[in-house]
Amino acid sequence: MGERLVELEVLRYHPEKDTEPRFQRYSATCREEWVVLDALNHIKEAIDPTLSYRWSCHMAVCGSCGMMINGEPKLACKAFLRDYRGVIRVEPLAHFPIERDLITVIDDFMAKLARVRPYLIPKEAKPLSEGEYRQTPAELNHFKQYSMCINCMLCYAACPEYGLIPKYIGPAAIALAHRYNQDSRDGGRDQRQQEIAATEGAWECSFVGACSEVCPEHVDPAGAIQQVKIKSTVDWYAQHLMPWLKK
Amino acid sequence: MSRKPYVRAMTWRWIVRHPRYVRYMVREFSCLFIGGWTLLMVWGLQQLAEGPAAWAAFLECLESPASIVFHVLALGFAAYHSITWFNLTPKALPLQIGERFVPDAAIAGVHFVAWAALSLAVLYLAGAF
Numbered sequence: 001m002g003e004r005l006v007e008l009e010v011l012r013y014h015p016e017k018d019t020e021p022r023f024q025r026y027s028a029t030c031r032e033e034w035v036v037l038d039a040l041n042h043i044k045e046a047i048d049p050t051l052s053y054r055w056s057c058h059m060a061v062c063g064s065c066g067m068m069i070n071g072e073p074k075l076a077c078k079a080f081l082r083d084y085r086g087v088i089r090v091e092p093l094a095h096f097p098i099e100r101d102l103i104t105v106i107d108d109f110m111a112k113l114a115r116v117r118p119y120l121i122p123k124e125a126k127p128l129s130e131g132e133y134r135q136t137p138a139e140l141n142h143f144k145q146y147s148m149c150i151n152c153m154l155c156y157a158a159c160p161e162y163g164l165i166p167k168y169i170g171p172a173a174i175a176l177a178h179r180y181n182q183d184s185r186d187g188g189r190d191q192r193q194q195e196i197a198a199t200e201g202a203w204e205c206s207f208v209g210a211c212s213e214v215c216p217e218h219v220d221p222a223g224a225i226q227q228v229k230i231k232s233t234v235d236w237y238a239q240h241l242m243p244w245l246k247k
Numbered sequence: 248m249s250r251k252p253y254v255r256a257m258t259w260r261w262i263v264r265h266p267r268y269v270r271y272m273v274r275e276f277s278c279l280f281i282g283g284w285t286l287l288m289v290w291g292l293q294q295l296a297e298g299p300a301a302w303a304a305f306l307e308c309l310e311s312p313a314s315i316v317f318h319v320l321a322l323g324f325a326a327y328h329s330i331t332w333f334n335l336t337p338k339a340l341p342l343q344i345g346e347r348f349v350p351d352a353a354i355a356g357v358h359f360v361a362w363a364a365l366s367l368a369v370l371y372l373a374g375a376f
Contacts, residue, residue, distance in 0.1 A: 137346050164257060223339065227339060
């Protein structure tokens, strides 16, 4: 494998020194098979140790290294240098405040994730002695793709609705709520509906579809959100036209 | 060390950040043409109710170059909206049979077939053939 000189333009922001972010250009000799994260690691080790960014697994599992690469939300560990020509522009994920350099403030997403209760709420609690909650392959397939979410937040950086309306709960949180709502073992839908069927939930989505296009794990949050809308509409009609059906 | 997060302002430039956003905005703007055409039909009904002279004047108005340009644009936007919307239906209406999901093309295809059948029925009722 060969090497080539790669030019990276990285958005820098030091909260104690800078009043606003600025771009800094780095020239780094990189191996042809490297990803953008390798280039950043090389810069940090050999050129500028002050460069700050998040990363962990280097294998598209942890969801830590999401950043804007040439304006598109990407995992830096999955963005191969060979796929880019010219100067590669690296910025923190769009729509999130910048903590420092490529590190964003993710408190908003973490709070929203907690609000949708992204965990199994069993229909009926049963003692361990009764064994596991069993599920057929068909029941598993009903929600499996949504369980592949790695909370990387690329979908939030792609979603203009989230950028324009920060109160919007957003794609990943709704997709994860939908994942548990679709689970045959779960009985927590009513609790999650309070959050995701509200104005700040699924109804803020205008179906741009960008969230699903940028997802590195091929989850379809846009689909989940539309399904939440349909089910919520059915709920509304059932509640108003057939109130006797209400449990 | 104190925190001082920097919030970037969101400008209109997000629309041109990627072609997918341009396509989305075209789909959103199609409603202006479809809404405009609907208002035109309401005005036509009003003219029809007023009598033969008003109706004839309305029909003459429809034949003007501006009206023809508007109709071509409205038809183009309506077709664009319908095609892109039907292509999105598999996301909103996934159908699982057993362990597998019905292919996206089948779900979108049913919508296209229904669209064609309804269009033909409307044309038939209008006496086109």
